[in-house]
Each structure stands twice: as C-alpha cells, then as structure tokens.
Amino acid sequence: MLPEKIVDKFEHETDKKLDTQSKHKIFDGFKNNKTINEVLDKTTIMTLHDLINKHIISYVNGVVRSGKESQLFWAVDKNGKDIALKIYLVSTSSFKKRASYILGDPRFSKIRKGTRNLVYLWAKKEFRNLIQCVERAIPSTKPIYVTKNILVMEFVGKNGVPEKTLVEAEVSQKDYESTISLIKRLYKEAKLVHGDLSEFNIFKTENGLMLFDLASGVDIHHPNAHEFLKRDINNISKFFVKRGLTVANPADIFELVTK
Numbered sequence: 001m002l003p004e005k006i007v008d009k010f011e012h013e014t015d016k017k018l019d020t021q022s023k024h025k026i027f028d029g030f031k032n033n034k035t036i037n038e039v040l041d042k043t044t045i046m047t048l049h050d051l052i053n054k055h056i057i058s059y060v061n062g063v064v065r066s067g068k069e070s071q072l073f074w075a076v077d078k079n080g081k082d083i084a085l086k087i088y089l090v091s092t093s094s095f096k097k098r099a100s101y102i103l104g105d106p107r108f109s110k111i112r113k114g115t116r117n118l119v120y121l122w123a124k125k126e127f128r129n130l131i132q133c134v135e136r137a138i139p140s141t142k143p144i145y146v147t148k149n150i151l152v153m154e155f156v157g158k159n160g161v162p163e164k165t166l167v168e169a170e171v172s173q174k175d176y177e178s179t180i181s182l183i184k185r186l187y188k189e190a191k192l193v194h195g196d197l198s199e200f201n202i203f204k205t206e207n208g209l210m211l212f213d214l215a216s217g218v219d220i221h222h223p224n225a226h227e228f229l230k231r232d233i234n235n236i237s238k239f240f241v242k243r244g245l246t247v248a249n250p251a252d253i254f255e256l257v258t259k
C-alpha cells in the first residue's frame with residue numbers, strides 16, 4: 001500500500017474509534033475540551049493515547065522543545081527506539097499564514113474549513129514532504145506516521161537531546177556547499193521548495209547535513225514556489241556570510257537550482 005493510503009486508513013480508523021468513544025461520554029476530568037498546561041487539548045491527549053494503543057509508541061518521556069506553533073516530544077517505541085513527536089498546537093495556529101502555503105499546491109486542492117482541519121492538513125503536508133524526500137534519499141528526518149495534529153518521526157539525537165542545528169554548530173565552506181546541494185536536490189528530485197529554510201531547520205550530524213521542519217514545503221508548481229525558493233537561498237546565504245564564509249551570488253544559485 002502507498003504511504004498515503006496507509007495514513008488515510010489509520011486516520012479513518014482513529015476517527016471512527018474516537019467517534020464511538022465520544023458517543024459513550026467518558027468522564028475523564030476534561031471540561032469542554034480545555035487545554036492542559038495551556039498546550040495539549042483533550043483531542044490531542046486522545047490522539048496520543050491512540051498512538052500507544054496502535055503500538056506506534058510505547059510511552060512519552062516529555063517535552064524537548066516548545067515552539068509557538070508546535071511542541072516536540074521525546075517518545076519511545078516498543079523496541080526502545082527514540083521517537084520524535086511533533087505536536088502542532090491547534091490553539092495558537094495562525095490560519096492565514098498557513099493557508100497561503102497550501103492553497104495553490106496541486107497536491108492539496110481541497111481545504112476543509114476550520115483551524116483544526118487546517119492544522120491536521122499541515123501535519124499531513126509535512127509528513128508527505130518528508131516521504132517525498134525519503135523516496136529520493138534526500139537526507140531529512142524520517143517520517144513514521146501522522147494522525148490529526150501529531151507527526152511521528154525518527155528521533156535525531158541522543159538521550160532526548162536533539163542533534164545540533166547549523167546555528168548551534170561550527171560550520172565550514174563544505175556545509176555551505178552541502179546546503180546548496182540539498183536545496184537543488186529538493187527542487188529537482190523531490191519537486192519541492194522548503195519554504196522555511198534557515199540555519200534553524202538543518203541538523204548537522206556526523207553523517208552530514210539533514211533537512212527538517214518541512215511543513216511549509218510546497219510543490220514546485222505552487223504559484224509562490226520561486227519566491228519561497230529565493231527567500232530560502234537568501235536566508236542561507238546571509239547565515240554563511242555572517243559566519244565569515246564565501247558564498248555565491250544568490251541569483252546565480254537560483255539559476256543553478258531551477259535551470
């Protein structure tokens with residue numbers, strides 16, 4: 001079965017299960033879908049529970065990073081392997097900003113109304129972008145599963161500590177060249193533009209650079225794909241210049257990537 005079909009099937013099963021559960025009214029201490037610690041709402045907790053029931057994870061160790069729009073959790077699977085859970089927050093989601101990265105992408109022609117649905121679609125979009133990278137062997141965080149607002153990935157790092165990103169690491173001329181090569185491969189092979197590329201969204205591992213945070217990634221046919229690509233190239237160029245390295249003219253890189 002294709003990964004997307006698998007996802008749809010699992011999502012359908014989860015939805016069905018949650019629907020049946022809500023019909024039986026569970027008294028679990030949650031009131032009117034209130035959020036816990038201002039972050040996880042009842043549906044998210046139930047989705048986590050469902051991931052455990054489906055044996056995708058065994059347990060959750062805790063929060064690794066808290067962002068404005070997502071939180072990263074460290075979980076463990078049944079084989080003791082570390083897993084990263086990226087949980088998109090429904091409460092702080094900015095609908096407008098996200099819609100512009102979805103509308104116009106030929107892969108996502110239909111958007112169901114409502115912030116919650118858009119957040120689910122956003123998680124699915126990151127999953128799908130990561131799959132497209134994996135299919136082309138482009139170094140990126142390996143996706144495992146997606147359901148509602150939770151994206152399950154391999155954990156990049158050790159003992160719950162993520163690998164260093166470019167901004168946290170020493171960088172060299174070779175890293176600049178590798179970054180440009182990744183942008184090019186993403187465009188030419190995965191047919192994607194990252195859309196939020198910067199020194200904060202690239203891991204520097206002992207096996208080389210690795211892309212992550214691909215939720216903003218768009219198909220190269222998205223009407224703004226080239227604008228996003230220019231911005232990505234500019235961000236990267238500025239970062240390496242700040243670190244005292246020599247970079248090519250961003251316009252030439254744009255030509256190189258798109259020609």
Ligand SMILES: Nc1ncnc2c1ncn2[C@@H]1O[C@H](COP(=O)(O)OP(=O)(O)OP(=O)(O)O)[C@@H](O)[C@H]1O
Nearest residue numbers: 065067068069070072084141153154155156162213
């Ligand atoms: N698969 C992973 N394994 C380990 N750590 C990860 C993984 N994915 C993300 N992280 C960590 O979580 C942080 C946030 O992840 P990401 O950049 O995907 O989310 P974000 O929505 O951009 O968050 P923010 O609002 O903080 O920018 C990263 O900087 C990284 O340290």
Ligand SMILES: [Mg+2]
Nearest residue numbers: 200201212213
């Ligand atoms: Mg990020």
